[in-house]
Amino acid sequence: MPTHTPTDPNPSIGGLYVKTGEKQLAFPLKHTEVEAKIAGNLSRVEVTQTFENPFTEALEAIYVFPLPDEAAVDNMEIKIGDRVIKGNIKKREEAQAIYEQAKRQGRTAGLLEQERDNIFTQSLANIQPGEQIDVTIRYTDSLKFAGGDYEFVFPMVVGPRFIPGIPIDSSGDTDLVPDASRITPPIIPPATRSGHDIGVTVEIDGGLPISDIRSTSHQLRIEHEGQIVRVKLGNEDTIPNKDLILRYRVACDRTSATILTQSDERGGHFAIYFIPALAYRANEIVPKDVVFLMDTSGSQQGDPLRKCQELMRRFINGLNPDDTFTIIDFSDITTQLSGKPLPNTPENRTKAIDYINRLQANGGTYLLNGIRAVLNFPEAVEGRLRSIVLLTDGYIGNENEILAEVQEHLKPGNRLYSFGVGSSTNRFLLNRIAEIGRGTSRIIRHDEPTEQVANEFFRQINNPVLTNIQINWNGTGEIPVTYPSIAPDLFAEQPLVLFGRKQDRIAGDLHITGIAAGGYRYEQTFNLNFEETGNPAIAQLWGRMRIKDLMNQMFRYETKGIVEAVTETGLTYQLLSQYTAFVAVSDEVRVDPEGNSISMAVPIEMAEGVSYEGIYGGNIPAAPAPQAMMRSAVADVNYVMEERARGITLSSSKVAKSGFSSNLFGGKVNDSEIDCLMEAESFVQTPGTNNHPLQVVSATGLDGAAIGNLTQHLQRLHLPSGLSGEIVFELIIKKGRVRQVLLDENATTIGEKKVIEMIKKSLLTWQVPQSASHKHASNTVSLMLRVQS
Structure with a gap:
């Protein structure tokens, strides 16, 4: 299916819109409706996004939006007319392939992906002209509790992101942020409305009378029905450009310990919420x-x-x-x-x-x-x-x-x-x-x-904190797996929340100890019994906390074993993650596969209170889209590198005088960016062959020409001396780019993280030969490198 993205003088909105008034533009996303139900410490939230095609050709809409960073997203479906199509959780690469195939076939399809813990992408292909489609996403979350207040937060807009690093291509992606183009949606110009609005209803069942309901962010309408409280946004406050922050109190002196359990074929799951009483004296500060x-x-x-x-x-x-x-x-x-x-x-x-x-x-x-x-x-x-x-x-x-x-x-x-x-x-x-x-x-x-x-x-x-918290199991059978895996220090007025799983579901006691102010010993025991089915949200939150704990081990680079563990957890618990995605596809072909279609990124509101000028410099009327800004950055880098190749060292002032602009947030290239280039260049040397300390031993999945090209690319790196061993990566290649670099930790014999990270960045910037990249399918390459420096 031929796909095009028309151009327009204003690139900040993707160059495609229908004007409905002097200051309002019509885009595919019309409305978002949020319905949340809160019971005790947990919330169950349903988000429905309504898309409508205002154009005369079939449309693919791509919308980047936020959700809470610890949300356990476990359900997605699309609704076309009276028909509901349930989304299935798949490995992310598999879900992407299913979606792309459906798009080419003319089937309507939805794809929900996670870019960051709090940034998500909803893609919806083959919306017919004039047609409306609803996408519903459901998640479970645990409420924050501090100082006597419960807090429910629903984020509404992704704020603009500063993207450092050396650009890989004109997409906006860099070696430090290789997915930058996926987290920087276009911004609607100032003094312009998109027509997208939001409604929120929060139903609170605290089990006890609720008081002091308030929001620092929005106007509220509050309705009471016994112990149930319904909170809605005021009619004058429906622009999705700021986080909803809702706080309230439950009628009791302090929150007592709460134990919630759940049991199924995956094991016995539990959640413990408790606040130790921490008394302190001023002379202990x-x-x-x-x-x-x-x-x-x-x-x-x-x-x-x-x-x-x-x-x-x-x-x-x-x-x-x-x-x-x-x-x-x-x-x-x-x-x-x-x-x-x-x-x-x-x-x-x-x-x-x-x-x-x-x-x-x-x-x-x-x-x-x-x-x-x-x-x-x-x-x-x-x-x-x-x-x-x-x-x-x-x-x-x-x-x-x-x-x-x-x-x-x-x-x-x-x-x-x-x-x-x-x-x-x-x-x-x-x-x-x-x-x-x-x-x-x-x-x-x-x-x-x-x-x-x-x-x-x-x-x-x-206030003194409760430190050296230890969690011990008193009972038979296997020891429960709890998260956080290392219990954090505990601050006054802030609860400790533990999520656990005991796969054999045998009951027993969980004993928690710690050292409080003045060296006093703190201890408390909780009895766990998994006989009842319990609250299914607890299993989902344990799975989400396991994924979070695993992801915390991969800040420098991804490792094959942990990625597999995250993927397995996501599939077992039906959870969205960076390696799993939901995909829903219609059975019937709904648009002409050979006809023209439009693909566009849905522009979003600028976050309330954020300055357009502070982000984009003086280009407020037509702020450049991320792609355009990154093209400027590519020009900056190329200019600096070309001058250095001629033996000319540039300062930021020289670059500024040359008229090149920074890659984001306005202004000229600065000393920090120059320093970044200098740091990158310090790892570069003239390519060699046999005597270079970094050699490609094997590259399964690449032909001889591509291996030679990769070898030449990697041999520009200057490695620190004293290294000896092998590094094994798994590369995912698609559309002329290395999209993912996974370290095979079991086959790698070098442990220097900075060196591994350096090589990973270099692999991300490799311009892959056409023979090694497929247009639609991914190519997986097993790469073994030998280092002898």
Whole structure:
């Protein structure tokens, strides 16, 4: 079927729309309806997306949207007229192949994929002109509980992502973010509406009277029916451009321990929610050394930066007398208030607040530079607890690179706390970086008062935590598998939530111990009995937590064994993951396979409070689409490399004078990007053959010419000395690109992560010869490399 994407003077909306009014455009996505039911600690959510083809040709609509980062997505279906077609969970590559084949055959098909824990893609092929199709997605989630409040969050829009790295091609993908084009949907221009709106209904059954229902983000309509409360969006607040944040309290002094179980042929599953009573005295507060890390990139321009500054002033003035502190801010460059921790004196507080007030927001979100600066900051003196406090919107595409850096280099005893500032922050990054950093995360809207947020933070950070938590099984049979696999430290007013599975379903006791403030021993025992069928959501959440735990082991690169484990878990528990996908296909051919069709990415709203100018520089009327921005980046890189080949070393000012622009968030190429190129170039040398320390031993799936081409490409790498052994990868090649690089950890004899990661990045940038790539099918290559440096 011939497919085309028409062009238009405004590339930010994919060049395709129907104008219905002076400021409103008609796109395929018409409406999203959300229905959530909350019982106790759990929510079951149904999301229905209504697509309609406003064009005169058959349409493929591709929509990038968010969901909660720990949602267990286990159901998808499409509805055409009165007919419902249930989606089936498949391996992702298999689901993609089924979808593409159905599209070519003229069948209507839906494909639901996960790009990040909180970013998803819905593709819908062969929508007839004028036809309406509903896509329904269902998921289970566990509510957040802190300080007496339950919190239900539904994200509505994917915020713009800063994409660092060296471009692979003109798609927008880079060696650091090889799927950038899949997480950067086009943005609707300012002062323009898409016609897409959203409705939300949340039904809460708390088991007890519910009070203090409120939202910091939306206008609400609240209805009571006994102990059931229904909450709906106000009619004036239906633009999907900000996260819905709903908080409420249940009528009791404190949440008691809750045990939920479920049993089926997969085993006995359980969830435990409990809050230990942690009493503390002021003289037990340990002096802190606090390093504040502030995002001052372009996406923070306007209200977000002002909110960060306001919050920082409260943080500085809320420190204890014996605390020390400093401030590091990052964008294109990283600067700091001082090179060592400052005593908490009136003079230093004044100096810090003056520094905060002078900060401006512009440039790219080079979070890695800021993270490295704070992790390399001089160590805190003995007896002080180093606390790192990150303030950012999290709008980056290279999350795994950041998480790997924290995971590998955060010193024992240090804590990393994250504050997401904005209406639609990257909760996946903010939540995960705090978990890995053994701290807490908190989201504050750009228009939310800061006093309570700051006070709650200091109450948490000052209070002793429950540490050294141990989980022991007292009973017969196998030991339950629990997640998190390593129990985190526990902060005051924040519950510990454990998900577990005992495959043999034999009852027994789970004994939990820990060390509380002042060295006191804490212990509690929970009886587990799997006789009843129980709540099926518990099994799904255990599966989701297992996937999360496995994915946390692959921040640097993917490994074959863990990818297989994630895939197996997704298929067993019918869960969406980065390696499984839902696909639904109509039985009948519904459009002419030989006729013309249109394929378009559905444009989305800009997140509320985010500055177009801060993201796109001065190009507000027609902000460049990610593809166009990345073409500029390709030109930048090629220009720099060509000049260096001639022996000319470029600074950022020289590049700027040449008229080349940055790859995202406006502005010119900066020193950080030049440094990135220099770092990449330091690994490049003139290709050799037999005497090169990196040799291709075998490449099953490639012909001789492709092997020679790959060998020449890899021999540009300059490896560190002292390495000896073999590295085995599995490559997935499709459409002229290496789409996935999996390390075979069992066959690999070299353990240096940085070297493996370096080779992985090089493989992602390999321009695959036509003989090694198929137009529709994937080609799997088993690659063995020998290193002798």
